[in-house]
Amino acid sequence: MTRGGGAEGASLGPADKHPRHIPVLISEVLETLQPKDGATYIDGTFGAGGYTRAILEAADCRVVALDRDPNAIRDSAQLTAHFGDRLKVIQSPFSQMEDAVPEELSAGTVDGVVLDIGVSSMQLDDAARGFSFQSDGPLDMRMSSSGMSAADFLNTADEEEIANVIYEFGEEHRSRAIARAIVKRRTETAFTRTLELADVVSRVFHGRKVDGRHPATRTFQALRIYVNDELGELEQGLTAAERLLKPGGRLVVVTFHSLEDRIVKKFLAERSGKTPGSSRHLPPELIKSAKPSFRLVNSRPLTPSKGELEVNPRSRSARLRAAIRTDAAAWPAKSGAKGLL
Known part of the structure; x- marks a missing residue:
């Protein structure tokens, strides 16, 4: 909710x-x-x-x-x-x-x-749940605390699937660029923390806000919706x-x-x-x-x-x-x- x-x-x-x-x-x-x-x-x-x-x-x-x-x-x-x-x-x-x-x-x-x-x-205010980039926490996002986490998905899915999820569930038009940046980053180090993902997405937008919001807002929304179906x-x-x-x-x-x-x-x-x-x-x-x-x-x-x-x-x-x-x-x-x- x-x-x-x-x-x-x-x-x-x-x-x-x-x-x-x-x-x-x-x-x-x-x-x-x-x-x-x-x-x-x-x-x-x-x-x-x-x-x-x-x-x-x-x-x-x-x-x-x-x-x-x-x-x-x-x-x-x-x-x-x-x-x-x-x-x-x-x-x-x-x-x-x-x-x-x-x-x-x-x-x-x-x-x-x-x-x-x-x-x-x-859930948003509890950094340990990983729903928000307002403070650092594990990249989790599971409402039931069971099943696939957001980190699991980002570290294993192919680039096209990541892009599709971000586009469909976040309505994010730069989904392909974000997916490319995610895949490139995970070849160096696997994702485990919320601020790691927020930083990668922010770099795609050169740190600029989107519609007055943090550039990672739509990506986080998309992953949460997908992980929890x-x-x-x-x-x-x-x-x-x-x-x-x-x-x-x-x-x-x-x-x-x-x-x-x-x-x-x-x-x-x-x-x-x-x-x-x-x-x-x-x-x-x-x-x-x-x-x-x-x-x-x-x-x-x-x-x-x-x-x-x-x-x-x-x-x-x-x-x-x-x-x-x-x-x-x-x-x-x-x-x-x-x-x-």
Whole structure:
């Protein structure tokens, strides 16, 4: 989640361990989700628990929270103790929410699903996680702390694959020059640290900022998305939510860059009947026969207010899209490449 950060008050919970964490668009999330007494919600991106806590404080309801980061699960103890059996926190990527949630939460039984996509402020601010070039740390970037790290990828992938990842997931037009510089550097010394990569990319741009930002910003974004398969996770998570939500259930998704928002916008447009026949994964005959499984709540995404931007500049790129589940059957599961590659 780039759950980048707003004031959460003084109530109990893991965010007290992270005073700079501010849940983005929290008022808009609650207004759109409309928590109700006796309902069950899934927070697919628990993080520091900002959304979960707000939902549980808004109504006498239940939340099943997921996060693939073991640190988030570890830090959830205070919040789970505070809310007791109203909260269950599970280590799992939200793409696998159907298998992770308790057995009684079968298809068509959930009142709402909230997803806050990307990397959290806590992850960004922890140099040991390797998500940022603001301070030196291991070139890791894994949300789950398992599998291939960013350093593993850069030290083994061929130049074309590195260039493709940086271009597709970072929308970086100088991806080929960056890939060449990376391959040249690793022939001398393998990459292990974040500032090593930041320095190589900066040299490609002769140290100049790009759109007012550090020249390595897009490259770091691309590697993080690729290592964690964030776009594939998002696509799978949306379809899982579609199957779990009951008629009238609400799906609320907060994204932080155009690649994520594009996937959510396209998914909801298709599922609400706004763009019939446009799916690249489903046969045309299935698209034509499928009835709209969602009704859009907001045709345009909600964005942070001026006041929120002043308190939390990291929220500037946040976009909230939401939809209400209809009584139509969930669309068939798609097949195809993960993410955009």
